[in-house]
Amino acid sequence: MASALTISPIAGALGAEISGVDLSAELSDGEFGAIHQAFLDHHVIFFRDQHGLTPEAHKALASQFGTLNVHPYVQGMAEHPELLEIIKEPEDKVNFGGGWHTDMSFLEKPALGSLLYAIEVPEIGGDTLFASQIAAYEALSDGMKAMLAPLKAVHSASREYSAAGHSAQSRKSMQASTASQAPEFEHPVIRTHPESGRKGLYINPAFTLRFAGMTKRESKPLLDFLFNHSRDERFTCRFRWTRGTLAFWDNRCCWHYALNDYAGHRRHMRRATVNGDRPV
Ligand code: SIN
Numbered sequence: 001m002a003s004a005l006t007i008s009p010i011a012g013a014l015g016a017e018i019s020g021v022d023l024s025a026e027l028s029d030g031e032f033g034a035i036h037q038a039f040l041d042h043h044v045i046f047f048r049d050q051h052g053l054t055p056e057a058h059k060a061l062a063s064q065f066g067t068l069n070v071h072p073y074v075q076g077m078a079e080h081p082e083l084l085e086i087i088k089e090p091e092d093k094v095n096f097g098g099g100w101h102t103d104m105s106f107l108e109k110p111a112l113g114s115l116l117y118a119i120e121v122p123e124i125g126g127d128t129l130f131a132s133q134i135a136a137y138e139a140l141s142d143g144m145k146a147m148l149a150p151l152k153a154v155h156s157a158s159r160e161y162s163a164a165g166h167s168a169q170s171r172k173s174m175q176a177s178t179a180s181q182a183p184e185f186e187h188p189v190i191r192t193h194p195e196s197g198r199k200g201l202y203i204n205p206a207f208t209l210r211f212a213g214m215t216k217r218e219s220k221p222l223l224d225f226l227f228n229h230s231r232d233e234r235f236t237c238r239f240r241w242t243r244g245t246l247a248f249w250d251n252r253c254c255w256h257y258a259l260n261d262y263a264g265h266r267r268h269m270r271r272a273t274v275n276g277d278r279p280v
Pocket of ligand 1: 086
């Protein structure tokens with residue numbers, strides 16, 4: 001049966017709001033197909049007013065897209081280790097996810113996607129930015145694309161999750177361990193999306209340390225160029241949360257950035273992460 005979903009893009013490069021579905025109930029085949037296609041087409045999709053999404057329903061929804069990840073460094077909920085509570089208290093200074101990144105690129109098989117559910121949102125601020133790495137790739141010159149094509153990059157949690165890592169304070173409130181000895185994995189700099197077949201950049205400022213076979217110093221100028229290019233406004237969307245919204249983003253082709261502009265206010269989100277495959 002055809003589904004009655006409404007899909008409304010929110011920006012030119014990526015992002016769409018979807019209405020007409022209750023995510024706490026089992027999805028029909030038609031609903032699942034339409035949501036899956038919208039996920040591939042728009043890279044990040046948003047569902048407002050999903051007020052009944054219990055941890056069980058959140059996991060059941062995420063499990064329809066793959067197996068669930070248990071974060072190696074951040075402790076999940078006691079009863080639901082696959083769910084991360086992402087909480088920033090009014091007095092906290094640093095937020096979790098407050099920098100451009102793609103989730104879990106430091107794994108051998110990085111995450112397919114993440115499903116983030118808004119439990120409490122600040123009255124002001126607390127938006128999340130997303131950037132399409134397919135759009136970023138497509139905007140490069142043919143010469144740059146050809147130069148990047150054979151390159152691999154080294155990813156690790158070792159810098160971000162070191163004692164001095166960017167989000168050290170947020171990791172404390174998130175009960176995260178340090179991972180200065182975390183393993184390194186090489187992934188292609190240009191990744192072919194396993195479902196859509198589209199090419200996109202697959203490096204990110206949080207977890208990409210250097211190009212494979214090069215030093216950090218040698219890698220830095222080109223990485224800096226690509227990191228700046230990849231967050232160009234043309235490739236982004238910005239999402240204003242309301243309580244009860246669920247976002248589902250594709251970590252294989254987009255970056256995200258949780259803005260830290262709501263000092264003095266509380267924000268409480270809950271995230272499930274779906275395992276992915278080895279990038280090619
Ligand atoms: C994250 O990086 O998973 C957190 C995003 C957010 O809190 O908006």
